[in-house]
Amino acid sequence: MPLPYEDDLKQLIGGQVCHAGISQEGYPYLIIAKNAESRFFCVIAQCDAEDNGPGFLHLSERQGQVAEANG
Numbered sequence: 001m002p003l004p005y006e007d008d009l010k011q012l013i014g015g016q017v018c019h020a021g022i023s024q025e026g027y028p029y030l031i032i033a034k035n036a037e038s039r040f041f042c043v044i045a046q047c048d049a050e051d052n053g054p055g056f057l058h059l060s061e062r063q064g065q066v067a068e069a070n071g
Helices: 006-010
Strands: 016-022 028-034 039-046 056-063
Touching: 006 056
Parallel strands: none
Antiparallel strands: 016 028, 028 039, 039 056
16 A cells, blocks of 8 residues: 555656746745656655644646746
């Protein structure tokens, strides 16, 4: 039986982190690009403030190319 998130996280293998930041709500996030497949993912890490569980990752997939940031 797969662990929670295991299948979702496998989609990120071979991708490239092209951006990291903090959301407006204060959560860390990554943009992972798989340009060879024209896919990219936004991964938001939400921790458990009470420290009684592992928290969770919110993973959403988008289609297209990620724009390169200059500067």
